[in-house]
Amino acid sequence: MSHLLHRQIHHDYPVGVSGQGVYLFDAAGKAYLDASGGAAVSCLGHQHPEVLAAMHAQLDKLAYAHTSFFTSEAAEALGDELIAHAPANISHVYLVSGGSEAVEAALKMARQYFVERGETGRKHFIARRQSYHGNTLGALAVGGNAWRRQQFAPILIDSDYIDPCYEYRYRQADETAEAYGRRAADALEAKLLELGPETVIAFVAETVVGATLGAVPAAPGYLRRVREICDRHGILLILDEVMCGMGRTGTLHACEQDGVAPDLMTVAKGLGGGYAPIGATFVGKQIYDAFAQGSGLFQHGHTYVGHPLACAAALAVQHVIRRDGLLDNVETRGRQLEQALRERFDEHPFVGDIRGRGLFWGVELVADRETKAPFDAKLRLHARIKSEALARGLMVYPMGGTIDGRSGDHVLLAPPFISTADNVEVIVERLGEAIEAATAGMKVA
Numbered sequence: 001m002s003h004l005l006h007r008q009i010h011h012d013y014p015v016g017v018s019g020q021g022v023y024l025f026d027a028a029g030k031a032y033l034d035a036s037g038g039a040a041v042s043c044l045g046h047q048h049p050e051v052l053a054a055m056h057a058q059l060d061k062l063a064y065a066h067t068s069f070f071t072s073e074a075a076e077a078l079g080d081e082l083i084a085h086a087p088a089n090i091s092h093v094y095l096v097s098g099g100s101e102a103v104e105a106a107l108k109m110a111r112q113y114f115v116e117r118g119e120t121g122r123k124h125f126i127a128r129r130q131s132y133h134g135n136t137l138g139a140l141a142v143g144g145n146a147w148r149r150q151q152f153a154p155i156l157i158d159s160d161y162i163d164p165c166y167e168y169r170y171r172q173a174d175e176t177a178e179a180y181g182r183r184a185a186d187a188l189e190a191k192l193l194e195l196g197p198e199t200v201i202a203f204v205a206e207t208v209v210g211a212t213l214g215a216v217p218a219a220p221g222y223l224r225r226v227r228e229i230c231d232r233h234g235i236l237l238i239l240d241e242v243m244c245g246m247g248r249t250g251t252l253h254a255c256e257q258d259g260v261a262p263d264l265m266t267v268a269k270g271l272g273g274g275y276a277p278i279g280a281t282f283v284g285k286q287i288y289d290a291f292a293q294g295s296g297l298f299q300h301g302h303t304y305v306g307h308p309l310a311c312a313a314a315l316a317v318q319h320v321i322r323r324d325g326l327l328d329n330v331e332t333r334g335r336q337l338e339q340a341l342r343e344r345f346d347e348h349p350f351v352g353d354i355r356g357r358g359l360f361w362g363v364e365l366v367a368d369r370e371t372k373a374p375f376d377a378k379l380r381l382h383a384r385i386k387s388e389a390l391a392r393g394l395m396v397y398p399m400g401g402t403i404d405g406r407s408g409d410h411v412l413l414a415p416p417f418i419s420t421a422d423n424v425e426v427i428v429e430r431l432g433e434a435i436e437a438a439t440a441g442m443k444v445a
């Protein structure tokens with residue numbers, strides 16, 4: 001019997017014992033093609049020899065040094081690397097151990113920024129429904145997923161929400177994508193005016209919605225208009241790229257494709273590619289300057305900030321991605337994946353929407369394509385697809401149906417950046433088989 005408390009109590013997982021490239025192997029020797037990179041993490045696949053070598057080299061020198069005594073070569077080098085390719089106006093990074101920590105740091109930095117300026121009355125965060133920003137209390141508070149929040153709501157900081165930018169569900173039939181993008185962004189301005197802009201700290205959003213909706217990019221122009229609204233009312237823009245960032249969508253930062261630069265930005269999963277727990281908060285120059293000219297510190301900190309071994313791993317991951325031109329492969333294989341998904345599922349009676357960017361794709365399942373009615377949540381269709389896929393040696397990341405009553409079940413694909421054309425074909429073929437098996441006997445509603 002296992003003594004580990006993982007998320008699902010009544011569940012026996014296979015034991016993962018080894019990995020090689022895009023494959024994971026369990027104790028029985030069965031191979032799983034990692035089409036989701038775990039949860040959009042393993043961007044270089046498993047056991048990349050150069051990342052392992054860089055980690056060994058760091059271990060031979062220094063595994064750990066506390067940042068109240070030392071900085072480290074690995075952390076400094078990673079900081080230089082990240083800032084060299086950061087969005088405009090980002091001048092510093094704060095290195096933590098994962099996505100939730102990066103979001104917590106961003107929320108606290110945003111609040112402290114205004115405190116440093118004497119604007120102590122600012123206390124609201126505006127976020128979006130059907131979003132996910134992490135499971136720690138602050139990150140959960142700005143996450144707009146009612147199911148995840150419900151039992152913890154009484155102990156969360158107050159946040160306010162607007163609808164996500166989610167064309168499949170919210171764009172009206174007679175509306176262009178651009179007009180919808182404007183309308184969706186204008187909801188932020190309405191919420192700001194309702195709260196009083198002088199009480200608001202920041203707007204928080206995933207550049208491409210990951211875990212809750214399944215790879216939903218914003219409509220054209222949406223984020224540029226959001227940026228304008230934030231500037232007009234003097235609030236900060238925090239983009240959460242924990243899942244969609246660090247190359248996953250084909251550019252290093254997803255926001256490059258939307259033509260916006262945030263004031264604060266979070267990354268994690270693809271930063272270390274799963275080789276070590278690491279995340280980062282990117283810090284805008286005005287925020288750094290306010291701290292530097294004000295109290296002279298960021299009032300926060302974790303024991304493992306800037307962990308040298310994690311930094312060495314992330315640095316190696318980022319070097320390999322750049323040296324091997326893997327973002328080009330993300331684009332090429334991404335286009336192939338999109339086309340294969342469309343060929344296989346465009347006419348499928350239970351597939352409502354296929355959306356994504358780069359190697360980050362979501363397939364939304366619905367009981368009725370005409371009405372977009374989701375499947376009954378009790379069927380747990382996403383979980384069935386996951387287990388049918390696992391039985392066929394395929395890892396896909398499933399997400400629960402009818403979130404806030406406004407979405408269906410989804411399957412998220414986020415294969416490693418090293419995926420080949422053959423890998424992409426096999427992913428779509430096995431996913432097709434898994435969906436057929438999971439929906440066998442189901443009738444169109």
Ligand code: PMP
Pocket residue numbers: 039098099100101103132133134135206210211240241242243244268
């Ligand atoms: N933000 C986003 C957008 C995420 O997708 C996640 C993880 N799925 C998090 C934050 C939290 O990251 P972590 O699980 O590393 O704490």
